[in-house]
Amino acid sequence: MARRRWQEDQEDQENHERWLVSYADFITLLFAFFVVMYAVSSINEGKYRVLSESLTAIFPQASRRIEPPIEVGELIVASGSSPIEIEALPEISSVTPTSAISFSATSVQEESSVIASLGVITKEIRTALQPLIDENLVRLRQGREWLEVEINDRVLFTSGSAKLEAEAVPELKKLAKILRRFPNPIQVEGFTDNVPISTPVFPSNWELSSARAASVVHLLDRFGVSPARMAAIGYGQYRPVAANSTAEGRRRNRRVVLVILGRPFSRRTLEAQGSPVGEGQAKN
Missing domain, CATH: 3.30.1330.60 (OmpA-like domain)
Incomplete structure:
Protein backbone atom coordinates (compact mmCIF):
# COMPACT_ATOMS: atom_id res chain seq x y z
CA MET A 1 0.00 0.00 0.00
CA ALA A 2 2.81 2.35 0.95
CA ARG A 3 4.67 1.48 -2.26
CA ARG A 4 1.63 2.34 -4.41
CA ARG A 5 1.28 5.63 -2.60
CA TRP A 6 4.91 6.43 -3.25
CA GLN A 7 4.49 5.68 -6.98
CA GLU A 8 1.46 7.98 -7.22
CA ASP A 9 3.40 10.77 -5.51
CA GLN A 10 6.25 10.35 -8.01
CA GLU A 11 3.87 10.52 -11.00
CA ASP A 12 2.22 13.68 -9.60
CA GLN A 13 5.63 15.31 -9.18
CA GLU A 14 6.70 14.45 -12.72
CA ASN A 15 3.45 15.79 -14.17
CA HIS A 16 3.94 19.13 -12.43
CA GLU A 17 7.37 19.64 -14.03
CA ARG A 18 6.44 18.53 -17.57
CA TRP A 19 5.40 22.07 -18.59
CA LEU A 20 9.06 23.06 -18.62
CA VAL A 21 9.65 20.84 -21.68
CA SER A 22 6.87 22.55 -23.63
CA TYR A 23 8.11 25.97 -22.56
CA ALA A 24 11.65 25.18 -23.71
CA ASP A 25 10.34 23.94 -27.06
CA PHE A 26 8.30 27.16 -27.46
CA ILE A 27 11.33 29.36 -26.72
CA THR A 28 13.43 27.39 -29.21
CA LEU A 29 10.79 27.76 -31.94
CA LEU A 30 10.43 31.47 -31.20
CA PHE A 31 14.20 31.94 -31.49
CA ALA A 32 14.24 30.05 -34.80
CA PHE A 33 11.34 32.20 -36.05
CA PHE A 34 13.20 35.45 -35.34
CA VAL A 35 16.38 34.10 -36.93
CA VAL A 36 14.43 33.29 -40.10
CA MET A 37 12.74 36.71 -40.08
CA TYR A 38 16.10 38.44 -39.70
CA ALA A 39 17.60 36.43 -42.54
CA VAL A 40 14.68 37.30 -44.82
CA SER A 41 14.89 41.00 -43.95
CA SER A 42 18.60 41.21 -44.89
CA ILE A 43 18.89 42.70 -48.43
CA ASN A 44 21.43 41.25 -50.83
CA GLU A 45 22.55 44.37 -52.65
CA GLY A 46 23.97 42.43 -55.59
CA LYS A 47 20.78 40.47 -56.19
CA TYR A 48 18.72 43.63 -55.74
CA ARG A 49 20.77 45.42 -58.41
CA VAL A 50 20.39 42.49 -60.84
CA LEU A 51 16.62 42.47 -60.26
CA SER A 52 16.43 46.24 -60.73
CA GLU A 53 18.39 46.14 -64.01
CA SER A 54 16.25 43.27 -65.28
CA LEU A 55 13.03 45.18 -64.57
CA THR A 56 14.47 48.30 -66.21
CA ALA A 57 15.33 46.32 -69.34
CA ILE A 58 11.85 44.74 -69.52
CA PHE A 59 9.74 47.85 -68.86
CA PRO A 60 10.72 50.85 -71.03
CA GLN A 61 11.23 54.12 -69.22
CA ALA A 62 12.95 57.42 -69.66
CA SER A 63 16.69 56.96 -69.32
CA ARG A 64 18.30 58.57 -66.32
CA ARG A 65 21.89 58.96 -65.23
CA ILE A 66 22.73 57.68 -61.76
CA GLU A 67 26.14 59.28 -61.57
CA PRO A 68 28.19 61.44 -63.92
CA PRO A 69 30.68 59.64 -66.19
CA ILE A 70 34.38 59.99 -65.67
CA GLU A 71 35.83 62.68 -67.89
CA VAL A 72 38.86 61.65 -69.95
CA GLY A 73 40.00 64.45 -72.16
CA GLU A 74 38.90 68.05 -72.08
CA SER A 81 32.53 81.70 -77.86
CA SER A 82 29.53 81.09 -75.66
CA PRO A 83 29.25 78.00 -73.43
CA ILE A 84 27.70 74.89 -74.91
CA GLU A 85 23.95 74.93 -74.50
CA ILE A 86 22.20 71.64 -73.94
CA GLU A 87 18.73 71.61 -75.37
CA ALA A 88 15.86 70.37 -73.24
CA LEU A 89 14.95 66.81 -74.13
CA PRO A 90 11.33 65.82 -74.70
CA GLU A 91 9.82 63.73 -71.95
CA ILE A 92 9.39 60.06 -72.80
CA SER A 93 6.34 58.36 -71.40
CA SER A 94 7.09 55.06 -69.69
CA VAL A 95 3.56 53.72 -70.30
CA THR A 96 2.42 52.81 -73.79
CA PRO A 97 -1.23 52.57 -74.86
CA THR A 98 -0.63 49.08 -76.21
CA SER A 99 0.21 47.54 -72.82
Whole structure:
Protein backbone atom coordinates (compact mmCIF):
# COMPACT_ATOMS: atom_id res chain seq x y z
CA MET A 1 0.00 0.00 0.00
CA ALA A 2 2.81 2.35 0.95
CA ARG A 3 4.67 1.48 -2.26
CA ARG A 4 1.63 2.34 -4.41
CA ARG A 5 1.28 5.63 -2.60
CA TRP A 6 4.91 6.43 -3.25
CA GLN A 7 4.49 5.68 -6.98
CA GLU A 8 1.46 7.98 -7.22
CA ASP A 9 3.40 10.77 -5.51
CA GLN A 10 6.25 10.35 -8.01
CA GLU A 11 3.87 10.52 -11.00
CA ASP A 12 2.22 13.68 -9.60
CA GLN A 13 5.63 15.31 -9.18
CA GLU A 14 6.70 14.45 -12.72
CA ASN A 15 3.45 15.79 -14.17
CA HIS A 16 3.94 19.13 -12.43
CA GLU A 17 7.37 19.64 -14.03
CA ARG A 18 6.44 18.53 -17.57
CA TRP A 19 5.40 22.07 -18.59
CA LEU A 20 9.06 23.06 -18.62
CA VAL A 21 9.65 20.84 -21.68
CA SER A 22 6.87 22.55 -23.63
CA TYR A 23 8.11 25.97 -22.56
CA ALA A 24 11.65 25.18 -23.71
CA ASP A 25 10.34 23.94 -27.06
CA PHE A 26 8.30 27.16 -27.46
CA ILE A 27 11.33 29.36 -26.72
CA THR A 28 13.43 27.39 -29.21
CA LEU A 29 10.79 27.76 -31.94
CA LEU A 30 10.43 31.47 -31.20
CA PHE A 31 14.20 31.94 -31.49
CA ALA A 32 14.24 30.05 -34.80
CA PHE A 33 11.34 32.20 -36.05
CA PHE A 34 13.20 35.45 -35.34
CA VAL A 35 16.38 34.10 -36.93
CA VAL A 36 14.43 33.29 -40.10
CA MET A 37 12.74 36.71 -40.08
CA TYR A 38 16.10 38.44 -39.70
CA ALA A 39 17.60 36.43 -42.54
CA VAL A 40 14.68 37.30 -44.82
CA SER A 41 14.89 41.00 -43.95
CA SER A 42 18.60 41.21 -44.89
CA ILE A 43 18.89 42.70 -48.43
CA ASN A 44 21.43 41.25 -50.83
CA GLU A 45 22.55 44.37 -52.65
CA GLY A 46 23.97 42.43 -55.59
CA LYS A 47 20.78 40.47 -56.19
CA TYR A 48 18.72 43.63 -55.74
CA ARG A 49 20.77 45.42 -58.41
CA VAL A 50 20.39 42.49 -60.84
CA LEU A 51 16.62 42.47 -60.26
CA SER A 52 16.43 46.24 -60.73
CA GLU A 53 18.39 46.14 -64.01
CA SER A 54 16.25 43.27 -65.28
CA LEU A 55 13.03 45.18 -64.57
CA THR A 56 14.47 48.30 -66.21
CA ALA A 57 15.33 46.32 -69.34
CA ILE A 58 11.85 44.74 -69.52
CA PHE A 59 9.74 47.85 -68.86
CA PRO A 60 10.72 50.85 -71.03
CA GLN A 61 11.23 54.12 -69.22
CA ALA A 62 12.95 57.42 -69.66
CA SER A 63 16.69 56.96 -69.32
CA ARG A 64 18.30 58.57 -66.32
CA ARG A 65 21.89 58.96 -65.23
CA ILE A 66 22.73 57.68 -61.76
CA GLU A 67 26.14 59.28 -61.57
CA PRO A 68 28.19 61.44 -63.92
CA PRO A 69 30.68 59.64 -66.19
CA ILE A 70 34.38 59.99 -65.67
CA GLU A 71 35.83 62.68 -67.89
CA VAL A 72 38.86 61.65 -69.95
CA GLY A 73 40.00 64.45 -72.16
CA GLU A 74 38.90 68.05 -72.08
CA LEU A 75 36.72 70.21 -74.29
CA ILE A 76 38.28 73.23 -75.98
CA VAL A 77 35.95 76.10 -76.75
CA ALA A 78 37.31 78.91 -78.89
CA SER A 79 37.96 82.14 -77.03
CA GLY A 80 34.99 84.45 -77.04
CA SER A 81 32.53 81.70 -77.86
CA SER A 82 29.53 81.09 -75.66
CA PRO A 83 29.25 78.00 -73.43
CA ILE A 84 27.70 74.89 -74.91
CA GLU A 85 23.95 74.93 -74.50
CA ILE A 86 22.20 71.64 -73.94
CA GLU A 87 18.73 71.61 -75.37
CA ALA A 88 15.86 70.37 -73.24
CA LEU A 89 14.95 66.81 -74.13
CA PRO A 90 11.33 65.82 -74.70
CA GLU A 91 9.82 63.73 -71.95
CA ILE A 92 9.39 60.06 -72.80
CA SER A 93 6.34 58.36 -71.40
CA SER A 94 7.09 55.06 -69.69
CA VAL A 95 3.56 53.72 -70.30
CA THR A 96 2.42 52.81 -73.79
CA PRO A 97 -1.23 52.57 -74.86
CA THR A 98 -0.63 49.08 -76.21
CA SER A 99 0.21 47.54 -72.82
CA ALA A 100 -2.28 44.75 -73.42
CA ILE A 101 -0.04 43.26 -76.12
CA SER A 102 1.84 40.19 -74.99
CA PHE A 103 5.43 40.71 -73.87
CA SER A 104 6.93 38.39 -76.47
CA ALA A 105 5.15 40.09 -79.37
CA THR A 106 6.16 43.52 -78.08
CA SER A 107 9.79 42.47 -77.76
CA VAL A 108 9.88 41.22 -81.35
CA GLN A 109 8.32 44.44 -82.63
CA GLU A 110 10.71 46.61 -80.63
CA GLU A 111 13.72 44.62 -81.85
CA SER A 112 12.58 44.88 -85.47
CA SER A 113 11.94 48.61 -85.13
CA VAL A 114 15.41 49.21 -83.66
CA ILE A 115 17.07 47.40 -86.55
CA ALA A 116 14.85 49.22 -89.05
CA SER A 117 15.86 52.55 -87.47
CA LEU A 118 19.41 52.13 -88.83
CA GLY A 119 18.18 53.17 -92.28
CA VAL A 120 16.56 56.29 -90.85
CA ILE A 121 19.67 57.15 -88.82
CA THR A 122 21.88 56.69 -91.90
CA LYS A 123 19.79 59.10 -93.98
CA GLU A 124 19.67 61.75 -91.27
CA ILE A 125 23.42 61.55 -90.54
CA ARG A 126 24.23 61.71 -94.26
CA THR A 127 22.11 64.85 -94.60
CA ALA A 128 23.59 66.48 -91.49
CA LEU A 129 27.25 65.73 -92.31
CA GLN A 130 27.13 65.92 -96.12
CA PRO A 131 29.79 68.68 -96.37
CA LEU A 132 32.28 66.60 -94.39
CA ILE A 133 31.36 63.50 -96.41
CA ASP A 134 32.06 65.42 -99.61
CA GLU A 135 35.49 66.37 -98.23
CA ASN A 136 36.17 62.69 -97.39
CA LEU A 137 36.51 63.56 -93.70
CA VAL A 138 33.50 61.43 -92.71
CA ARG A 139 32.65 57.99 -94.05
CA LEU A 140 29.46 55.99 -93.52
CA ARG A 141 29.35 52.21 -93.68
CA GLN A 142 26.34 50.04 -92.93
CA GLY A 143 25.89 46.34 -92.22
CA ARG A 144 22.76 44.38 -91.49
CA GLU A 145 22.79 45.24 -87.78
CA TRP A 146 25.26 48.11 -87.48
CA LEU A 147 26.17 51.50 -88.87
CA GLU A 148 29.65 53.07 -88.82
CA VAL A 149 30.29 56.79 -88.76
CA GLU A 150 34.04 57.21 -89.27
CA ILE A 151 35.34 60.70 -88.46
CA ASN A 152 38.89 61.65 -89.34
CA ASP A 153 40.86 63.15 -86.46
CA ARG A 154 41.37 66.38 -88.44
CA VAL A 155 37.76 67.18 -87.60
CA LEU A 156 38.12 66.46 -83.87
CA PHE A 157 41.65 66.76 -82.45
CA THR A 158 45.06 68.30 -82.87
CA SER A 159 48.08 66.00 -83.20
CA GLY A 160 48.88 64.03 -80.05
CA SER A 161 45.92 65.47 -78.13
CA ALA A 162 42.60 64.16 -76.83
CA LYS A 163 41.11 67.65 -76.42
CA LEU A 164 38.21 68.27 -78.76
CA GLU A 165 38.61 71.28 -81.00
CA ALA A 166 35.97 73.99 -80.97
CA GLU A 167 35.15 73.22 -84.62
CA ALA A 168 34.25 69.65 -83.65
CA VAL A 169 31.50 70.69 -81.24
CA PRO A 170 28.84 71.68 -83.83
CA GLU A 171 29.39 68.49 -85.83
CA LEU A 172 29.11 66.23 -82.78
CA LYS A 173 26.07 68.20 -81.69
CA LYS A 174 24.39 67.33 -85.00
CA LEU A 175 25.12 63.67 -84.37
CA ALA A 176 23.84 63.84 -80.80
CA LYS A 177 20.55 65.46 -81.85
CA ILE A 178 19.96 62.50 -84.16
CA LEU A 179 21.22 59.68 -81.94
CA ARG A 180 19.45 60.74 -78.75
CA ARG A 181 16.07 60.11 -80.42
CA PHE A 182 16.81 56.42 -80.96
CA PRO A 183 17.46 53.64 -78.41
CA ASN A 184 20.32 52.01 -80.34
CA PRO A 185 23.50 51.14 -78.39
CA ILE A 186 26.58 53.09 -79.46
CA GLN A 187 30.26 52.11 -79.40
CA VAL A 188 32.78 54.94 -79.81
CA GLU A 189 36.12 53.56 -80.99
CA GLY A 190 39.42 55.45 -81.08
CA PHE A 191 42.31 54.64 -83.46
CA THR A 192 45.76 56.12 -84.08
CA ASP A 193 48.60 55.71 -86.56
CA ASN A 194 51.82 53.90 -85.65
CA VAL A 195 53.84 57.00 -84.76
CA PRO A 196 54.97 56.41 -81.15
CA ILE A 197 53.87 58.75 -78.39
CA SER A 198 55.27 58.92 -74.88
CA THR A 199 54.10 61.76 -72.65
CA PRO A 200 53.12 61.95 -68.98
CA VAL A 201 49.47 61.98 -70.05
CA PHE A 202 49.67 59.41 -72.86
CA PRO A 203 52.44 56.84 -72.34
CA SER A 204 51.37 55.07 -75.56
CA ASN A 205 48.83 55.16 -78.38
CA TRP A 206 46.56 52.94 -76.27
CA GLU A 207 45.92 55.77 -73.83
CA LEU A 208 45.61 58.36 -76.59
CA SER A 209 43.01 56.38 -78.56
CA SER A 210 41.02 55.56 -75.42
CA ALA A 211 41.05 59.19 -74.24
CA ARG A 212 39.85 60.41 -77.64
CA ALA A 213 36.96 57.94 -77.63
CA ALA A 214 36.05 58.97 -74.07
CA SER A 215 36.12 62.66 -75.01
CA VAL A 216 33.59 62.05 -77.78
CA VAL A 217 31.40 59.96 -75.45
CA HIS A 218 31.44 62.69 -72.83
CA LEU A 219 30.41 65.40 -75.30
CA LEU A 220 27.59 63.24 -76.71
CA ASP A 221 26.41 62.77 -73.12
CA ARG A 222 26.38 66.55 -72.64
CA PHE A 223 24.14 66.88 -75.67
CA GLY A 224 21.59 64.39 -74.38
CA VAL A 225 22.69 60.91 -75.49
CA SER A 226 22.20 58.53 -72.57
CA PRO A 227 25.58 57.38 -71.17
CA ALA A 228 24.04 53.98 -70.43
CA ARG A 229 23.87 53.38 -74.19
CA MET A 230 27.50 54.25 -74.93
CA ALA A 231 30.90 52.61 -74.58
CA ALA A 232 34.36 54.07 -75.23
CA ILE A 233 36.96 51.73 -76.75
CA GLY A 234 40.60 52.38 -77.65
CA TYR A 235 42.42 50.26 -80.25
CA GLY A 236 45.62 52.27 -80.49
CA GLN A 237 47.64 51.71 -83.65
CA TYR A 238 46.76 48.05 -84.07
CA ARG A 239 43.69 48.26 -86.31
CA PRO A 240 44.80 50.29 -89.33
CA VAL A 241 42.62 50.75 -92.41
CA ALA A 242 45.53 51.95 -94.55
CA ALA A 243 49.30 51.52 -94.72
CA ASN A 244 51.22 53.58 -92.18
CA SER A 245 54.14 53.90 -94.59
CA THR A 246 52.60 57.00 -96.23
CA ALA A 247 51.34 60.29 -94.81
CA GLU A 248 47.94 59.72 -96.39
CA GLY A 249 47.69 56.26 -94.85
CA ARG A 250 48.58 57.57 -91.41
CA ARG A 251 45.96 60.29 -91.80
CA ARG A 252 43.33 57.65 -92.59
CA ASN A 253 44.28 55.62 -89.55
CA ARG A 254 43.88 58.53 -87.13
CA ARG A 255 40.12 58.37 -86.66
CA VAL A 256 37.19 57.96 -84.30
CA VAL A 257 34.39 55.59 -85.32
CA LEU A 258 30.87 55.71 -83.93
CA VAL A 259 29.27 52.28 -84.28
CA ILE A 260 25.48 52.39 -83.95
CA LEU A 261 24.23 48.86 -83.26
CA GLY A 262 20.90 47.54 -84.45
CA ARG A 263 19.96 46.00 -81.09
CA PRO A 264 21.50 45.46 -77.63
CA PHE A 265 23.05 42.10 -78.55
CA SER A 266 24.30 43.08 -82.01
CA ARG A 267 28.02 42.79 -82.65
CA ARG A 268 30.23 44.34 -85.31
CA THR A 269 33.75 42.94 -85.57
CA LEU A 270 36.46 45.02 -87.18
CA GLU A 271 36.91 42.29 -89.78
CA ALA A 272 33.29 42.84 -90.86
CA GLN A 273 33.74 46.49 -91.77
CA GLY A 274 31.77 47.22 -94.90
CA SER A 275 32.14 49.42 -97.91
CA PRO A 276 30.95 53.04 -97.70
CA VAL A 277 27.18 53.49 -97.84
CA GLY A 278 26.17 54.13 -101.41
CA GLU A 279 28.81 51.77 -102.79
CA GLY A 280 27.05 48.64 -101.63
CA GLN A 281 25.64 47.37 -98.35
CA ALA A 282 27.97 45.27 -96.21
CA LYS A 283 26.86 42.08 -94.50
CA ASN A 284 27.88 40.73 -91.11
